[in-house]
Amino acid sequence: MSETLNTPCPATRRSPSDTPAIRRAIDLGLLVGLLLMPGPRALADEAVSDAQAQAWLESSDRIVNLPGSFALRNTLTEFRHGRQSAQSVLTVFARPTPDGGQFDNLIRFESPARDRGKLMLRNGLDLWFHDPATRASVRISPQQRLLGQASNGDVMSTRLAKDYAASFVRREDIRDGDRQTRATIQLRLQARRKDVPYPAIDYWIDASSQRPVRARYRSAEGRLLKTAYFRKYRDVLGVERPTETVIIDGLNPDWVTLMTQSRHRLQDIPGTWMQRDYLPRFTGNEPSPPPEGGRP
Amino acid sequence: MTPPEPSGLTRCARPGKPWVIMALTALLGAWTAGTMAQADPDGDPWPVGGIDPLALQAGDATAEASPNPLGLRVELSQQWFERQSPQAMEVHDIAPVTAIPAQQQRLVLDFRREWQAGSTTRVGLSNRAERLWSSTGPETRNALREAYISHRWPGGWFTDAGRINWHNGVGSGFNPTDFLRDGAGIEQATRDPRTLRENRLGTVMLRQQWLGEAGSIQTALIPALPHGNDSPRAFGWWRTNSRDAMLLKVAPAVSQRTTFDAIAYWRQGDKPRWGANLTYLATDAWVLHAEIAYAQRGTLPGMLRPPSWQDSDDRHWRLDHVLGATWASTLGPVWTFELQRDARRQSRAAFIRLAWEKPFGLPETWLAALLRQDLDQAQRGWQIKLAWHLNGRHSLSMLLGGSAGSSALLARQGSVRRYGLLAWQMDLQGNF
Numbered sequence: 001m002s003e004t005l006n007t008p009c010p011a012t013r014r015s016p017s018d019t020p021a022i023r024r025a026i027d028l029g030l031l032v033g034l035l036l037m038p039g040p041r042a043l044a045d046e047a048v049s050d051a052q053a054q055a056w057l058e059s060s061d062r063i064v065n066l067p068g069s070f071a072l073r074n075t076l077t078e079f080r081h082g083r084q085s086a087q088s089v090l091t092v093f094a095r096p097t098p099d100g101g102q103f104d105n106l107i108r109f110e111s112p113a114r115d116r117g118k119l120m121l122r123n124g125l126d127l128w129f130h131d132p133a134t135r136a137s138v139r140i141s142p143q144q145r146l147l148g149q150a151s152n153g154d155v156m157s158t159r160l161a162k163d164y165a166a167s168f169v170r171r172e173d174i175r176d177g178d179r180q181t182r183a184t185i186q187l188r189l190q191a192r193r194k195d196v197p198y199p200a201i202d203y204w205i206d207a208s209s210q211r212p213v214r215a216r217y218r219s220a221e222g223r224l225l226k227t228a229y230f231r232k233y234r235d236v237l238g239v240e241r242p243t244e245t246v247i248i249d250g251l252n253p254d255w256v257t258l259m260t261q262s263r264h265r266l267q268d269i270p271g272t273w274m275q276r277d278y279l280p281r282f283t284g285n286e287p288s289p290p291p292e293g294g295r296p
Numbered sequence: 297m298t299p300p301e302p303s304g305l306t307r308c309a310r311p312g313k314p315w316v317i318m319a320l321t322a323l324l325g326a327w328t329a330g331t332m333a334q335a336d337p338d339g340d341p342w343p344v345g346g347i348d349p350l351a352l353q354a355g356d357a358t359a360e361a362s363p364n365p366l367g368l369r370v371e372l373s374q375q376w377f378e379r380q381s382p383q384a385m386e387v388h389d390i391a392p393v394t395a396i397p398a399q400q401q402r403l404v405l406d407f408r409r410e411w412q413a414g415s416t417t418r419v420g421l422s423n424r425a426e427r428l429w430s431s432t433g434p435e436t437r438n439a440l441r442e443a444y445i446s447h448r449w450p451g452g453w454f455t456d457a458g459r460i461n462w463h464n465g466v467g468s469g470f471n472p473t474d475f476l477r478d479g480a481g482i483e484q485a486t487r488d489p490r491t492l493r494e495n496r497l498g499t500v501m502l503r504q505q506w507l508g509e510a511g512s513i514q515t516a517l518i519p520a521l522p523h524g525n526d527s528p529r530a531f532g533w534w535r536t537n538s539r540d541a542m543l544l545k546v547a548p549a550v551s552q553r554t555t556f557d558a559i560a561y562w563r564q565g566d567k568p569r570w571g572a573n574l575t576y577l578a579t580d581a582w583v584l585h586a587e588i589a590y591a592q593r594g595t596l597p598g599m600l601r602p603p604s605w606q607d608s609d610d611r612h613w614r615l616d617h618v619l620g621a622t623w624a625s626t627l628g629p630v631w632t633f634e635l636q637r638d639a640r641r642q643s644r645a646a647f648i649r650l651a652w653e654k655p656f657g658l659p660e661t662w663l664a665a666l667l668r669q670d671l672d673q674a675q676r677g678w679q680i681k682l683a684w685h686l687n688g689r690h691s692l693s694m695l696l697g698g699s700a701g702s703s704a705l706l707a708r709q710g711s712v713r714r715y716g717l718l719a720w721q722m723d724l725q726g727n728f
Binding site: 075078086114125141229256260281283 | 412418505630653
């Protein structure tokens with residue numbers, strides 16, 4: 001028998017000082033392991049009512065959308081494999097519906113030249129596409145894409161709080177569109193109706209300001225359709241609003257669209273603009289003075 | 297009682313036991329952390345290929361809107377086709393056909409523009425000029441499609457006067473309610489019904505429209521202008537305004553899912569013709585449409601009447617209709633399916649159309665295809681068009697099409713069996 005065998009190892013001594021040492025070692029190891037874990041997860045059992053979640057969503061909507069009727073320019077820049085592949089410029093005219101719940105939208109294509117003058121109209125479920133070359137209006141379905149990766153719903157003004165029911169998920173720190181860590185609240189949005197573009201949305205808003213930070217749009221089966229980051233907040237008519245959205249395809253992350261908004265302005269939009277029979281007459285140059293007091 | 301000591305060999309083979317446990321625990325924690333991070337199925341999958349999508353920036357030439365367009369489109373095309381031999385027209389309609397290959401080059405200047413004349417008045421002009429070169433020699437054509445003035449009155453009233461290409465109907469391949477189409481067609485190197493509707497002669501009319509929240513009402517007075525000749529450069533007044541006529545269209549606001557309009561058309565010497573159009577949004581991806589027209593068969597122009605036509609057919613009333621559906625796939629292609637019945641011509645057909653922006657992910661491309669199968673005369677027509685947008689103004693397209701089967705009517709008209717076309721288009725811009 002070796003001297004090792006004949007010499008009791010210190011670890012086997014059942015002395016009172018050995019057991020605490022082992023415990024300290026285990027505790028220290030666990031602590032190191034915990035420190036290596038990703039950012040602290042929220043306490044899943046934080047109680048936040050659905051009403052509060054819905055209120056947060058409404059606050060977020062007020063940041064994204066201008067009050068009343070307005071117009072803005074939307075530039076869509078498409079990237080494939082990191083290289084710019086296409087660009088479109090649109091003018092969006094948005095008018096609250098008579099019940100004030102949603103927006104009716106009229107989009108005019110400004111660029112490229114081959115698409116200039118084309119129109120897309122949305123009155124709730126009623127979508128029409130008008131080509132001035134054919135002077136014909138064609139009814140389209142919400143699923144039909146006219147703008148590449150960005151869906152019709154992506155470029156049109158909409159109030160999420162009217163179409164979705166929000167519930168609280170957690171608080172967590174995530175990286176925003178500028179790769180900065182931001183304290184956010186994650187909401188789960190469920191479509192109230194079957195005809196909204198996305199059945200479900202995971203929606204992150206800033207914990208203090210309710211600014212939208214990130215969104216993940218999902219199919220009814222939970223499949224990720226696209227991810228969007230909201231960034232480049234600028235002062236737009238007195239409120240810090242996102243002026244750029246990065247849309248990343250859920251199946252092919254190589255396919256990215258930058259949606260940049262500019263030239264925001266309050267503008268009285270006549271109700272006749274939002275009718276399909278008016279589309280052949282629309283020029284966008286009709287006299288439409290800004291609303292008095294800056295509000296329509 | 298003291299428990300037995302573990303074997304000395306085993307015990308002595310574990311030197312520094314607390315540190316070992318600490319290290320193992322730390323590694324376990326790190327592995328768990330990493331696993332948890334990877335286990336998040338929605339963790340950012342980028343960068344992909346070294347590209348961070350959040351680092352992408354739009355080009356500096358972030359497109360300002362295109363300058364005020366001139367409204368002129370230039371098109372150059374080369375066409376190859378096969379025609380039936382002239383002798384076949386006199387033989388029984390199922391006689392063998394001799395194909396005659398032919399070519400044609402075409403230069404098109406397509407102009408469309410509106411000008412603002414005051415705050416409430418607009419003037420519009422649409423003209424298509426063509427120069428063709430073929431084995432039969434060069435030919436120049438001109439089609440004044442539209443020339444009109446439009447004025448907006450208070451209260452949602454509008455007045456239009458002049459030559460206006462006013463087409464109606466929700467069908468994709470056949471429009472029985474498009475009452476103003478007879479005689480307005482222009483020969484073109486396509487069989488796409490939509491393109492044919494776009495490039496046709498307008499009808500001279502005085503039109504009044506009211507537009508409000510309840511919908512729209514339009515009335516048009518169409519004068520007879522039986523002047524002109526068959527020259528390909530003529531205005532063709534007699535083709536579109538052969539007789540006095542009136543058209544009334546009512547389009548009430550129904551609901552967000554449903555649209556409806558009703559049309560009535562009276563032309564001197566004919567019984568009135570009635571029509572209706574209906575669309576319905578069935579789901580996120582499906583739009584249903586129906587178009588019907590009720591008229592006497594005698595309203596069908598003579599050149600379109602089938603060989604079986606008899607004099608008594610003039611007085612028979614018939615219902616033309618189109619029943620169809622459009623499906624927008626999540627992958628991008630848009631399909632349209634239709635069943636068509638042209639009762640005046642005693643013809644039924646099935647029609648399919650495909651429109652696909654960026655087919656198979658090809659950037660800056662557009663694919664369109666159609667197939668029409670005549671269910672009564674076993675005759676089929678098809679066409680495929682692929683366009684490349686070289687940039688915002690230049691496009692290159694390739695078109696293939698043809699027809700198969702026999703048709704006494706087509707044989708009489710001298711049909712084209714197969715054709716192909718390569719075309720380049722450019723949209724010109726400028727301040728004017």
